[in-house]
Amino acid sequence: MPPSQKGADIGLYGLGTMGSALALNFAEKGFSVAVSNRETAWIDTFLEEAGSLAAKITGFAQLADFVRAIARPRSILFMIPSGAPMDAMIEAILPVLEEGDTIIDGGNADFNATRARSEALAATGIHFVGMGVSGGEEGARNGPSMMVGGSTHSWQQLRPMVEAIAARYQGDPCVAHLGPDGAGHFVKTVHNGIEYADMQMIAEIYGLLRDAGGKSAAEIGALFESWQEGPLSSYLIEVSAAALQSTDSRSGRPMVDVILDKAGQKGTGRWTLIEALKMGQSASTVEAAVGARGWSSEKQVRTRAEDLLSAAATAVDLPSEGDLQGALLAGRILGHAQGFRILSAASEEFDWSLDLARISEIWRAGCIIRSALLDDLAEAFRDNPPEGHLILAPAVRAQLAETVGPLRRVVAAGVAAGVPLPALSAGLAWYDTMRTARGTANLIQAQRDFFGAHGFARIDADGRHHGDWNRLRQA
Ligand code: 6PG
Numbered sequence: 001m002p003p004s005q006k007g008a009d010i011g012l013y014g015l016g017t018m019g020s021a022l023a024l025n026f027a028e029k030g031f032s033v034a035v036s037n038r039e040t041a042w043i044d045t046f047l048e049e050a051g052s053l054a055a056k057i058t059g060f061a062q063l064a065d066f067v068r069a070i071a072r073p074r075s076i077l078f079m080i081p082s083g084a085p086m087d088a089m090i091e092a093i094l095p096v097l098e099e100g101d102t103i104i105d106g107g108n109a110d111f112n113a114t115r116a117r118s119e120a121l122a123a124t125g126i127h128f129v130g131m132g133v134s135g136g137e138e139g140a141r142n143g144p145s146m147m148v149g150g151s152t153h154s155w156q157q158l159r160p161m162v163e164a165i166a167a168r169y170q171g172d173p174c175v176a177h178l179g180p181d182g183a184g185h186f187v188k189t190v191h192n193g194i195e196y197a198d199m200q201m202i203a204e205i206y207g208l209l210r211d212a213g214g215k216s217a218a219e220i221g222a223l224f225e226s227w228q229e230g231p232l233s234s235y236l237i238e239v240s241a242a243a244l245q246s247t248d249s250r251s252g253r254p255m256v257d258v259i260l261d262k263a264g265q266k267g268t269g270r271w272t273l274i275e276a277l278k279m280g281q282s283a284s285t286v287e288a289a290v291g292a293r294g295w296s297s298e299k300q301v302r303t304r305a306e307d308l309l310s311a312a313a314t315a316v317d318l319p320s321e322g323d324l325q326g327a328l329l330a331g332r333i334l335g336h337a338q339g340f341r342i343l344s345a346a347s348e349e350f351d352w353s354l355d356l357a358r359i360s361e362i363w364r365a366g367c368i369i370r371s372a373l374l375d376d377l378a379e380a381f382r383d384n385p386p387e388g389h390l391i392l393a394p395a396v397r398a399q400l401a402e403t404v405g406p407l408r409r410v411v412a413a414g415v416a417a418g419v420p421l422p423a424l425s426a427g428l429a430w431y432d433t434m435r436t437a438r439g440t441a442n443l444i445q446a447q448r449d450f451f452g453a454h455g456f457a458r459i460d461a462d463g464r465h466h467g468d469w470n471r472l473r474q475a
Contacts (some may be wrong), residue, residue, distance in 0.1 A: 007071035008034035008058065010161055012079065013089065015046045018133065019079030020139035022106070022165070027056035029164040035059050036066040038080075054083075060110040066094050073100035075157045077131075082109040090117065090128075099125035102154040106133045109270050111182030111189060111275075114149065127154040130181070133186020134367035135167065143167030145366035146175040147191070147359075149184030167366025169375075174362040178350035186275070186346055187359055193272025193286040195236075195368050196265075200289035200423040202240050205328055208410070210442035212417040213318040217254035221245035223321065231329055231399075234371030239297045263293040272342065279345040284430050285335040288422035312418030319410045326406030327424060332373055333399060334427035337390040344388055357381035391434060404431060 005119040009031040012023045014219060017164035019037075026033045027050070035057055037043050043059035060066035070076065074097065078089055084245025086105055093103070103126060105114065114130035121128045129150030133140060146162050156178040176199075198227050202224075209215040209223070224237050246255040269290040276283045319327070340356055347354035360378035361444055363369055376395060385393035391400065407428050416422035433439065446467060455464040 008032045008069050009071060009387050011036070011066060011070040011074060011076035012035070012317075013037065013066070013076060014079035015042045016079060017137045018106070018140045019047055019077075022077070022079060022133070022135050022144075023057060024050060024053050025141055025143075025165040026161060027053040029161075030058065031161055031164070033057045034066055036061070036063065054417075057106075063093060063368045067093065067096045072098060073102065073153075073157060074098075075102050075104060075154070075161070077104040077106050079106050080108040083113070086117070090121070092113075094121075094126065097126050100127070100153070102127040102129055102150070102157060104129040104131050104154070104158070104444065106131050106148075108132070108192070108266065109185050109272055110267075111149075111186040112185050114185045118150065127151050128149065128181075129154045129158070130182050130183075130185035131162075132191065134188065134191055134363075134370065139167065139368075140368050143174070143366050145362050145370070146186040147206040147362065148175065148177045148185040149182055149186075150177075150178060152177070166362075167370075169361065169364040172361065174364065174366040176355075176358050176362050178312070178359065179347075179350075181350075181356055183350070183354065186350075186352075187343065187354070189271045189275070189366060190342055190346075190362065191369060192268035193283055193342070194274075194277075194336055194339040196269035196289040196293075197283075197285040197338075197423055197427075198234075198236050198290055198332055198369060201328055201331040201335065201427075202236060202425050203292075204414070204419075204421045205324055205410075206240070206244070208414055208417070208419050208421065209318070209324070211419050212316055212413065216242045217256050223324075227325055227328075230325065231372055232332070233327060234332075234373070235368060236264065236371070260299070261296055261449040262299055263296045265290070265357075269293070272339070275346065276342045279342070279347050279349055281342050282430075283338045283342055284426035285331070285338055285423045288426040292420075292422050297409070312416060314416045316413050316417040319413050323406040323409050326403040327410035329373075330400060330403035330407040330431075331424045331427045332371070333396060333403070334391070334431055335423070336373065336377060337396070338427075338430065340381075340390050391431070400431070404428070407431075 010026055012019055013036050015035060015037040023033050023035050033056060035335045040061040043061060047054045047057060047059050058069060060069060077187055080086060080089060090103060118128040125334060127150060129148060132147035133144050133145035134372050143166055145167055162175045163173040166175040178184055206220055209220045221241045224241035227237055244256055248255045248258045251258055269286060272283055272286050273290055343354055343356060357378050360374050360381055364374045380390060380393035380396050383393060390396055409427050411421055411425050446452040449456050449467050450469050455466055
């Protein structure tokens, strides 16, 4: 069937917080939008609240009417919960779609599911795009960062629209087609893994200042706010500074002091780890952050343990402000480097040719991990770092040379004071592992061969060898 220019530029299904905000963003940029929602009553409410933008938006209660109202080849963005709801919607909409149409999943989906859906739909002539959308409600409404997977055909349809609604960094839209099938959702998952690590490291510095330094939430918030002027400038520092300085109107106490210390999670941090481990990688900073959220939920155990387990005996001098700031920057660099390492491993594994510099660029604005650092990282990738490794890029090495000393001193202070710094410590251990040419895996290989005859490579001969474990025979 020939393409038709008649109809809405884009269809958007799912008028929750993110879907509504994106629909308004498209409309504001001049695109006509057809919308629909499972709970049909929401459609009228949404249109009433859309104000003057409602002129560009048409609501449909019936799925078939919604689809018919969109210009072919259709781009239909789903902003619904990932997993089974997405599969149910694909099944429902498929009979009314036509060859060349594209279904876009804009949720935080498991990239394995995105790959499976793309493959399943390939034979039907319907395209499937997994698109990571970052920036929360505010981002969706005023400019998110978007990580797009799927076919070139779909990207051609989508490109003018997503470039128009995206956040901009010095005029450059924070959206890119990153690769086929699950590439967009994979990159979004790793974005979230880095987000977890960054949030955790900020929380660890807060913990050190609170528990070893006796600082109030407002004092720590003011310190973080001052860091916004320097190399740590980022959305997550801004948010943390504002949260720490907010007051609970009910109790008059600092808002953070009345929040239960149990962190939730929806799974993207965990997915980052699972995929990293499957590829023989380790994102130890992300792992520390996911683990810390898990331990945080064992509140009852921790409350009992506080009286039962001994604390550190030493009172420590709090590291200087410069050291705290430097340590957090080193941790942030190492967390990002681990995330990018996973991306490059996945790029090889799935043959995606991910452009790591472009990924850094589209994370410079709109998304949750946006920060001054990402511009430096984009440049570092453009200069082709040795071994493709961010920590070996000259500019990154220079930053690490200045900040790893502070990281060591801060981790040491945490260890001495008994304040847990799992993500910062993990980052430091990874740094030290990577800068050690002769590691200790020779003993691991010896142990494996000793008890399991697994064999090992020698430093002075090719092939697979076994050890002369003569001490065992003598015993
Ligand atoms: C974003 C965020 C967003 C959300 C995640 C993390 O990029 O806009 O990552 O997707 O914050 O779902 O949520 P959890 O902390 O609940 O896992």
